[in-house]
Amino acid sequence: MDILRLDISAAIPFVDPDAIEKCKTKAAIANKSLYDKTGKGNDFLGWVTLPANVNESDISEIESVSQQLREISDIVIVIGIGGSYLGAKAVIESLGSSFDIYTDTENPKVIFAGHHLDEDYLSDLLNFIKTKRVSCIVISKSGTTTEPAVTFRLVKQHIETTFGKEGAKDRIVAITDHSRGALRKMSEQEGYKTFAIPDDVGGRFSVLTPVGLLPISVAGFDIRILLKGATDLEKVSNKNVPVEKNICAQYAIIRNILYGKGKKIEILANYNPKLHYLTEWWKQLFGESEGKEGKGIFPAGVDFTSDLHSMGQYIQDGERILFETVISIEKPYNELFIPEDTENLDQLNFLAGKRIGEVNKMAELGTMLAHVDGGVPNIRIEIPELDTYFIGQLIYFFEKACGISGYLLDVNPFDQPGVEAYKKNMFALLGKAGFESEGEQLRKRLVNNK
Numbered sequence: 084m085d086i087l088r089l090d091i092s093a094a095i096p097f098v099d100p101d102a103i104e105k106c107k108t109k110a111a112i113a114n115k116s117l118y119d120k121t122g123k124g125n126d127f128l129g130w131v132t133l134p135a136n137v138n139e140s141d142i143s144e145i146e147s148v149s150q151q152l153r154e155i156s157d158i159v160i161v162i163g164i165g166g167s168y169l170g171a172k173a174v175i176e177s178l179g180s181s182f183d184i185y186t187d188t189e190n191p192k193v194i195f196a197g198h199h200l201d202e203d204y205l206s207d208l209l210n211f212i213k214t215k216r217v218s219c220i221v222i223s224k225s226g227t228t229t230e231p232a233v234t235f236r237l238v239k240q241h242i243e244t245t246f247g248k249e250g251a252k253d254r255i256v257a258i259t260d261h262s263r264g265a266l267r268k269m270s271e272q273e274g275y276k277t278f279a280i281p282d283d284v285g286g287r288f289s290v291l292t293p294v295g296l297l298p299i300s301v302a303g304f305d306i307r308i309l310l311k312g313a314t315d316l317e318k319v320s321n322k323n324v325p326v327e328k329n330i331c332a333q334y335a336i337i338r339n340i341l342y343g344k345g346k347k348i349e350i351l352a353n354y355n356p357k358l359h360y361l362t363e364w365w366k367q368l369f370g371e372s373e374g375k376e377g378k379g380i381f382p383a384g385v386d387f388t389s390d391l392h393s394m395g396q397y398i399q400d401g402e403r404i405l406f407e408t409v410i411s412i413e414k415p416y417n418e419l420f421i422p423e424d425t426e427n428l429d430q431l432n433f434l435a436g437k438r439i440g441e442v443n444k445m446a447e448l449g450t451m452l453a454h455v456d457g458g459v460p461n462i463r464i465e466i467p468e469l470d471t472y473f474i475g476q477l478i479y480f481f482e483k484a485c486g487i488s489g490y491l492l493d494v495n496p497f498d499q500p501g502v503e504a505y506k507k508n509m510f511a512l513l514g515k516a517g518f519e520s521e522g523e524q525l526r527k528r529l530v531n532n533k
Contacts, residue, residue, distance in 0.1 A: 084315050085467055087476050089330040091337050093451060093461035094406065098340045106340060106491065110332040113490035115322040117483070122490050124497030129283030130482055133291055134313035134475075142307060145293060148256060148276055149300035153191055155253065156218040160208075160238055161298045162197035163222035164230045165371075167258075169364040170290025170478070171195075171298035176360040177474050178304050190303035196238070197221075197231035205234060209241060217242060218254040220301070222294055224280055226259060226266025229509070248273075258293050285497055287368045288482055291475075304471055312475025320483050331480055334408075334462065335488035338380060341406045341460055342492075348381045348405040350398065352390075354447050355412055355469060359386055365481055372489050372496040379492065388446050395450075399457045406460040410477070411447060414468045415440040 116122035117131050152159055161168055172195055183192075196208055219242060221235045243251045252274045259266040261279035270277045278293035289295060291313055296306045320331040338349060349369070351362050362384035373379035383405075385394050398405070421442070423435035434442060451461045464480070466473045489496025511522035 086316065086319055087330070087467070087473060087480060088465040089333055090463040090465060091333065093455050093463070094337050094341065096455075097346075097406075097460040098337065098344065102340045102343075103336060106336045107326045107332075109491055110329075110336050110487055111322075111326050113335070113487045114320070114326075114329065114332055114483075116490060117486050118322045123495035127283055127285045127288075127497035128486075129281045130285075130288040130291070131486070132317065133281075133284065134310050134317055134479060137291070137310055141293075142296075142310075145278070145296050145300055145306065148278075149297060151253070152218045152220075152256070152301050153303075155216060156191040156301075157215040158212055158217045159191050159193050159298070159301050160212070160217065160219045161193060161195050161222065162219060162231045162234050162238065163195075163294070164198040164228060165367060166286025166289050167222040167231070167294055168195050168198055169287075169360065169367055170295040173361040173364040174290065174295065174299050174304065174309065174474055174478075175302045177357050177469060178471060179302065179357075181357065191218075191301060193298055193302045197234035200230055200233065205237060209237060212241065217245070218256075220256045220258065220298055221266065222258040222280075223264075223266050224260050224286070225264045226269065227264070229506070232265075252276075256297065258297065285499075287364075287371055288497075290364070290478055308471040309475040309478075312472040312477075313479035314475075316476040316479040317483070320480075331483040332487055334464075334480075334484045335491055337462060338406070338408075339488060339491045342380050345404060346380075346406045346460065348383055350405055350407045351382065351384045351410065352387050352407055353385075353410045354387050354443055355410075356386055356389070357469065358410055359384075361410070361474075361477070362386075368481055368485050369488075371499050371502070372485050373492055373494060375494050375498075375501060378494060387450065388443070391446075391450065398454060398459060403458045406462070407451075407454060408462040408464065409447065409451065411463050411465045412469050413465060415443075416469065 113122070116125075117128060120128050161171060175193055183190075194208075196205065217238075219235070219238050221231065223231050226232060239251070239255065242254050246254060255273070256276045256278070257266050257270040258278045258280060259270065261267075261282070267277070269275075278297065280289060280294060281292055284292055286294075291310060296309075299309065300306050320329050326332045326336070351365050353359070353362065366382045366384055369380065369382045374381070385398075398407070415438075419439045421431070421434045421437055421439065423432055451463070455461055464477070466477065486496055507518070507521065508525055511518035511525050514522060
């Protein structure tokens with residue numbers, strides 16, 4: 084079995100080898116505790132062995148519902164926020180054509196909403212779907228999270244107006260709590276098809292549950308291969324695998340040692356724009372898991388070579404508080420050669436006959452050498468090719484590494500207490516019942532700050 088590779092050789096010069104040895108035992112204990120459920124947040128560890136344990140009946144049901152939606156839809160709107168949409172969007176964007184919005188007629192277009200409250204975006208969305216055959220996958224554990232709940236009201240109204248209440252039953256699928264919550268209650272009342280979010284899997288770890296698998300299947304990708312990739316990566320990173328051979332543990336170790344040496348920011352870099360939303364998912368995974376108790380590496384992302392012309396200057400010469408992790412794709416899917424030009428006005432004939440991928444790879448390697456020379460440690464995650472199997476591996480690699488890394492940092496990687504603060508303030512300012520006194524105090528603060 085072919086497994087993605089981790090190369091830390093360009094980070095080793097920045098760390099003390101003794102520190103790595105000292106951290107190995109802690110990493111092994113951390114990984115074991117994920118399986119034995121003896122660490123912090125141990126009631127949210129269902130993702131650890133999930134890929135290999137998805138039931139055949141569950142996969143078949145997801146595929147069946149996916150096919151039904153595909154047959155009746157031009158557009159499938161996935162409504163969710165955070166982990167309820169980022170994982171699916173990351174996989175779909177990674178595997179699809181860069182221009183499938185214009186060219187793909189075989190599969191319905193999967194679009195995402197409910198992850199913000201922008202009025203213009205939602206107005207544009209409703210205008211866009213006026214003449215389309217629309218279905219909806221709404222994802223929410225509670226059904227009361229503001230952004231997706233508001234969006235679902237709008238989309239539900241459109242579907243019911245266009246297709247009737249009975250037609251809406253075939254076009255709305257809810258992924259929610261198995262027994263509780265507003266969305267579960269609504270689904271039972273309205274007769275929507277439902278899938279359950281496992282109680283022991285948090286949102287940012289949920290891409291390999293129906294939360295991610297149903298939208299990914301609707302988009303036309305084989306979820307069985309995705310799960311196979313994740314399963315194979317779990318096999319080579321389980322608690323019985325020595326740290327020396329466990330790439331998830333090695334990544335967790337090196338990033339924590341760099342953090343201890345003042346590298347407070349990790350930049351995830353890619354050289355393929357299809358990986359942009361994989362980076363966005365990664366940012367939530369690590370930021371929400373580790374950013375607590377005044378601790379945590381700040382996760383940032385760049386798309387190279389584009390961002391070398393914007394952020395490259397800071398990365399090369401700015402404050403030395405960052406390190407870089409690069410997702411490196413060994414083999415492009417397509418072949419495209421640079422032609423020769425008779426005039427050679429751009430002076431690029433020295434590239435004639437070379438593949439675009441070769442030029443991109445040399446840009447990647449040249450950038451790594453320049454950044455290392457500039458004091459930026461580099462970690463490389465090498466993927467043989469960008470396909471469904473290896474995306475499955477990459478997702479599980481980051482999930483496992485995140486769990487180990489959080490334990491090395493001595494935080495609970497599976498809660499997110501800090502995200503409630505803004506919600507309370509928003510509810511108070513909007514006049515929600517029970518928040519009257521807080522709302523009055525906040526409005527006074529806003530007036531005084533003007």
